[in-house]
Amino acid sequence: MVTTAIIAQHFEVTINDHPKMKLRKIQRRCASEMHVNMTIDCCYRAKKMVKEKMTGNHKEEFGLLWDYAHELRSKIPGSTIKMVVQRVVADFLPHFKRYYVCFDALKRGRKAGCRPLIRLDGCFLKCSFKSEFLTAVGRDTNNQMFPIA
Template sequence: MKIMYGIQIMYSKAHQALDYVLSLTYRTHEETFQLLSSFGYVLEQKNPGTITDLQCDENGEFLYFFMPFGASVRGLQRCMRPFISIDGTHLKGRFGGTMFVATAQDGNEHVYPIAFRYGDSKNNLSWEWFLDNLKEVIS
């Protein structure tokens, strides 16, 4: 803003303006969460073998979203090393939560993604839900 228009603004104002423009362009976070079930449906239709699982609490609020791509699962069964690595990381941002990832390794030692899970905190129930879904997909 200073270079283009000669106006000095605070970083927080610039960040608020950016958030506002992004919400006009791409919708708000709340609106995109409401589209998650539709996204899962289209993902399953366009990628054969893909399974998505969306879990909400009793109030209809988002808890977990699990998505293994069908092509990744078929690749795992056909040509990956028989070892799966699983890890989770805390997400930083407005909604927080955790992302779990299951990966394998190919013959050239490249990382091969199998499944992703987004949701609330890293606790035993979250891990159990992720591992149960993963077991169903790869068994």
């Protein structure tokens, strides 16, 4: 018997690589690869299981940000690490909002020989939570770019 868990396990890599894959395509691939006819509802539940598993990993990783900040503070003194969270409802866990890191070596390097030219560089994150990743970039005396705070 083929269950939604077996379909989710079989197509986990495919769904992770192509999260917008149509349910009909999953249904056709079940028929061709596994030689079973599955309902659209079963394919929907399997796709939902894979997406929840992927999101669960993000939740665990965001939970480790406090540990990362503490480790950076203890190993690299002088660095600035700030994390902002937002509490939506008083009873629930806080939601991650932003994370700021400026290493001590970058601070000292910028003061020592950086030109007063700073620009903002960034990219869009295209995962289950849409967001932006921004960094401030400066140029040193050799005309090389490096991140600054």
